[in-house]
Amino acid sequence: MTRPIREIKVTNTLSGKKEILETRVPGKLSMYSCGPTVYNFIHIGNLRAALVADQFFRYFKKVGYDVTFVRNFTDVDDKIIKKANEEKLTSDEIAKRYIIEVEKDYALAGLHEPTHKTKVTEHMPEIIGMIEKIIANGKAYVAEKSAGEEGYEVLFSISSFEGYGKLSHKNIDDLVAGHRVEVSEKKHNPLDFTLWKPAKPGEPSWDSPWGKGRPGWHIECSAMAGKWLGDQMDLHHGGEDLVFPHHENEIAQSEACTGHAPYVKYWLHSAFLNMGKEKMSKSLGNVLGARDFLVRFGTEFTRYLLLSVHYRSIIDFGDEAIEHTLIALHRIYEAKAKALQISQLKMAMPDLRAESAWGSFMSECEAVRREMDDHFANDFNTAGAVASLFTLIRSFNRTLAEPRASATPSAILGAQELIKVMEMDLGDVLGIGRGNPEKMLADLERIKAERATASGTLRMTEDEIKAAIQARADARKAKDFAQGDRIRKDLESKGVMIKDSPQGTAWEYI
Ligand SMILES: [Zn+2]
Structure with a gap:
């Protein structure tokens, strides 16, 4: 028996409109997403594109499509050859090295394995x-x-x-x-x-x-x-800079x-990431490495920051986005910690006085579940899906605060239901809400503390930053690019972002 596939709308760059997705073969979906050229570590903007494709892939699988997903590595390219010449290696050695590194980032970011990973050389x-x-x-x-x-x-x-x-x-x-x-x-x-x-x-x-x-x-x-x-294929994704x-x-x-036309039925493009009001790109020199970010902030934090905004909207990367993510994840994991605690209570007799409060919470869970799915099916409105979870968390906290409602068998069911919505309805698609609350809350506290330190007395002074930028320029002049990279990374880890331009190197606190 074939499961009916739900109606999904996507914005097709080809028509410029939101369209109902009708795959060429019912129940099957073929998709391709342009992957990175492997001559360096990927930056957070590249990671966003990969995560957006991952979110499509996860959702299509969740609603029952038999998905064939191809993601590539471009391992033949001028940039790879240039890097190989700089490092006196073969371009094959450079490509192999960075394929391993990109795979590490993808694993750190929790990407699902595509059906086929392809390389140009093959x-x-x-x-x-x-x-x-x-x-x-x-x-x-x-x-x-x-x-x-x-x-x-x-x-x-x-x-x-x-x-x-x-x-x-x-x-x-x-x-x-x-x-x-x-x-x-x-x-x-x-x-x-x-x-x-x-x-x-x-x-x-x-x-x-x-x-x-x-x-x-x-x-x-x-x-x-x-x-x-x-x-011919059903869907092709890439960053919006790839359209033309x-x-x-x-x-x-x-x-x-x-x-045979059309080659692709639906073209989906994800937006850029802005750093300091400008598009993040290697040519502008204002890139933030995906690895550094993933290691410092963790998988769910990165996924929340990059996926809770609609894929077609630009993300303004900076303090505000980080603060917003801290608050949001804190809210989710505080509620999950409470829910876990309650769901583990052992209780035999239902407390009938509390039934009605939890009864309406249970039906709200059902409604939110449908609402979230509607949001995902509506051109991947992830912001809407996340907002639905916050509404449910508010109801959970409100119900819990009602007299006699906190430690009842119905509360246990309510808590279990909230966890399911987090882990499955949101988590299956976005990979958010599945963590261990104790660990997540501790991580969030650590990030907060680090940020407080970075913006407080231990923040690098302007003179220190200028000295580091000069040391980097000297290293680069002496063709010691590895040392130059180390200095840049060190600055980033201390919350300073630098940007090269023909006029020199500018910097800002992040
Ligand atoms: Zn491509």
């Missing part, structure tokens, strides 16, 4: 096969060989693909007019993008019909998704290759 035959097909279909071309190059570049021909721009809602002519692309004689159209690039000396390369070379970034995701999910050109190009390549 999909070269698929990538080459796809490019050959796109060329055969007349949608890509082999460019002229430049002097000194070992192989040929293959480019996707934008003008051959009707509908380019449909995801990002961009007009090709506007794009061409406003696009600052490097001048290349090889390109028929300035927006044409690389499917295969010829090898340069010292770079990793693979044999292909176009000589030694390596794939462009966009084709990698199309090929990995195609191998594990087929020509990455996802736009994925659509063009996949549809040009297979002839």
Whole structure:
């Protein structure tokens, strides 16, 4: 017997609207989420994207979908090669090292294992096969060989693909007019993008019909998704910075290759994280490492901070968000501690005088359970689901305060029910509310104390911070990047965030 799958609405970037999710095969759901390029530790913004995909995956499973979820590692990329050259290692060694580190962060953050974890280096035959097909279909071309190059570049021909721009809602002519692309004689159209690039000396390369070379970034995701999910999939997720050109190009390549449209039925994009009013990004230098945060604040704290805000809303990362999370988790775990204590009471005779109070609490639990599920089904309104739990906690505390209500058999049932709502209805999807209250409350106290210390007399002075920034600049000038990184991490652990720009290094307390 197939379970009926409940109605879920998602905001589809393709249509720009909230739509009812109808998977291609009833009861089955295929999804892909773009993972990180593995050349460094991930930052908290990358972690947010991974957690959002994890939340989708958990919820779809919970309501009964048979989900096939593919998450990738981009292990062939210019940034990896650059890092490898800096460290005098191979790009394979760099990629392997950071895949291990990212996996550690994912485990620390409590991510569920996807159905398939893919790597570009394991999909070269698929990538080459796809490019050959796109060329055969007349949608890509082999460019002229430049002097000194070992192989040929293959480019996707934008003008051959009707509908380019449909995801990002961009007009090709506007794009061409406003696009600052490097001048290349090889390109028929300035927006044409690389499917295969010829090898340069010292770079990793693979044999292909176009000589030694390596794939462009966009084709990698199309090929990995195609191998594990087929020509078409239900849902594709990524950070909103990937809408253009990455996802736009994925659509063009996949549809040009297979002839099947749409490549993806529902495109879901998660928002950025702001640090000090600016988008957190490696290029701005204002990133906070996911590892540092997870170790300092713990799994549930991180999940609450990153998931209690709707996935399409920007999170302003800073003091306020941390304070808010401290208060919220404290409220949840104080109630859970009380509920646990009561649920362990041994009692034989029901106290009928208290029945009615707990009776209405029990029906409220049922209502909240439905309400939470409605929130999740409504484009993952996690803020709404969390608010429902707080309403229930207030009722629990109120009922407990009623005369004769605290130590009764019905109270035991009420307490058990509250714990279930926390651990299963909220916890199954968000991974919040499942902790041990004693440990969680102690952790929250520790975080509070550390923050009080950091903002009190032991806070680093401006002179100390400036001296540390200078020491870091000196280390970097001497190409001692490891020492530079250590100084930055040390500052972060003392509550100081630094930001590099062409004008120098700025800092602020976090
Ligand atoms: Zn991708």
